[in-house]
Amino acid sequence: MTDRVVVAGSGIVGASAAYHLSIRGVAVTVIDRPTAGQATAAGAGIVCPWVDHDGDDAWYRLALEGARYYRRLAELLAEDGEPDISHAEVGALLVAEDPAELVHVEALLRGRRSSAPEMGAISEVDRPCELFPPLSPGLVALRVGGAARVDGRTVRDALLRAAVRHGARVLTGTASLTGSGACLLDGSPVEADAVVVAAGAWAGEVCGPLGHMTPVGPRRGQIVHAELPGVESAGWPIILPRLGPYLLGFPGSRVVLGATVEEAGFDSRVTAGGLAEVLAAGVRLAPGLADASIVETRAGLRPVAADGLPLLGPLTEGVVVATGLGAYGLTAGPYAGFVAACLVIGETPPLDVTPYSPARG
Numbered sequence: 001m002t003d004r005v006v007v008a009g010s011g012i013v014g015a016s017a018a019y020h021l022s023i024r025g026v027a028v029t030v031i032d033r034p035t036a037g038q039a040t041a042a043g044a045g046i047v048c049p050w051v052d053h054d055g056d057d058a059w060y061r062l063a064l065e066g067a068r069y070y071r072r073l074a075e076l077l078a079e080d081g082e083p084d085i086s087h088a089e090v091g092a093l094l095v096a097e098d099p100a101e102l103v104h105v106e107a108l109l110r111g112r113r114s115s116a117p118e119m120g121a122i123s124e125v126d127r128p129c130e131l132f133p134p135l136s137p138g139l140v141a142l143r144v145g146g147a148a149r150v151d152g153r154t155v156r157d158a159l160l161r162a163a164v165r166h167g168a169r170v171l172t173g174t175a176s177l178t179g180s181g182a183c184l185l186d187g188s189p190v191e192a193d194a195v196v197v198a199a200g201a202w203a204g205e206v207c208g209p210l211g212h213m214t215p216v217g218p219r220r221g222q223i224v225h226a227e228l229p230g231v232e233s234a235g236w237p238i239i240l241p242r243l244g245p246y247l248l249g250f251p252g253s254r255v256v257l258g259a260t261v262e263e264a265g266f267d268s269r270v271t272a273g274g275l276a277e278v279l280a281a282g283v284r285l286a287p288g289l290a291d292a293s294i295v296e297t298r299a300g301l302r303p304v305a306a307d308g309l310p311l312l313g314p315l316t317e318g319v320v321v322a323t324g325l326g327a328y329g330l331t332a333g334p335y336a337g338f339v340a341a342c343l344v345i346g347e348t349p350p351l352d353v354t355p356y357s358p359a360r361g
């Protein structure tokens with residue numbers, strides 16, 4: 001019997017695992033070390049999996065199911081006293097200067113649409129700046145109606161609050177594993193029948209003593225939050241160029257410009273060079289942002305496995321790993337946490353996790 005589970009890490013994946021375990025009556029202990037660089041706290045919040053992972057079925061399947069799961073999650077959390085998890089289907093505009101740049105992605109979307117109707121209508125937009133006013137007027141776009149945006153912090157906090165209402169306890173400290181899979185909190189044993197390791201880019205450190213996990217590490221992203229005073233940007237579509245920076249609106253007149261993709265180890269600082277890169281590219285794409293106020297900058301460490309695929313599955317008896325979601329963890333994170341919760345208590349998950357084995361070498 002798996003009655004007591006420790007969840008190591010309380011980013012979006014760990015929070016979701018804790019929530020889904022707690023609603024199944026499991027006694028959950030969440031351990032989180034408040035390390036700088038949590039990816040969930042920095043993430044932009046784009047949920048639009050259908051435009052990526054061409055030719056990578058394993059990744060596409062997880063991201064697809066993750067996006068699909070948001071509606072169910074919103075219902076579950078609403079019933080649990082969390083009526084607004086910030087998930088809003090605002091649509092996305094794939095923008096380009098030349099319509100020819102959109103031909104390939106349009107074919108990809110149309111090919112996927114019958115098996116993913118939630119992507120919504122695909123339509124050409126002649127003047128995307130009418131839908132996202134700061135945008136450069138010379139662009140054309142393809143609209144993906146079902147794309148959504150979320151605030152990672154809001155989703156994470158709603159999941160954790162609901163888990164606590166179902167009896168989960170949340171402790172601060174460093175979780176680690178012994179070579180036999182027993183869990184420690186700051187070096188002292190914690191009573192548990194099993195562990196979910198959702199420690200993001202730091203998962204390798206937690207699982208190190210077990211010795212045979214696919215390596216996972218950090219990929220830094222820096223991101224800028226700007227404000228356009230008096231402008232209601234909450235309903236604006238997500239702006240996705242085929243290459244380069246993206247833009248998305250949030251309530252409170254916010255526009256998010258992101259993000260860098262950097263190999264900087266566990267350095268989670270916001271740097272002058274990172275901000276310069278994001279701002280220059282963002283203002284080039286949307287000159288109307290030149291006068292926006294900069295209200296916040298963030299940096300986070302995306303967890304990325306050595307071979308690029310997520311890690312989701314049992315590592316050893318009583319230890320399930322859920323990480324490596326890279327640039328798609330706000331999309332797939334709640335679903336991955338749900339799958340991890342199923343696996344750790346021996347419930348058959350709704351997804352074949354074979355391709356994501358954390359022990360694949």
Ligand SMILES: Cc1cc2nc3c(=O)[nH]c(=O)nc-3n(C[C@H](O)[C@H](O)[C@H](O)COP(=O)(O)OP(=O)(O)OC[C@H]3O[C@@H](n4cnc5c(N)ncnc54)[C@H](O)[C@@H]3O)c2cc1C
Nearest residue numbers: 009011033039040043044045046175200221300329330331
């Ligand atoms: C700039 C940026 C933009 C992004 N934009 C998007 C986007 O638009 N769409 C999308 O889908 N995804 C996006 N992502 C990716 C997404 O944010 C991540 O994939 C996701 O948040 C990872 O969640 P996680 O729970 O696995 O890890 P994290 O959120 O990093 O959480 C891991 C937690 O584990 C804790 N921890 C570490 N070691 C220990 C230990 N030993 N004991 C206890 N706790 C420990 C850490 O402190 C942390 O709190 C973005 C990421 C970044 C950085």
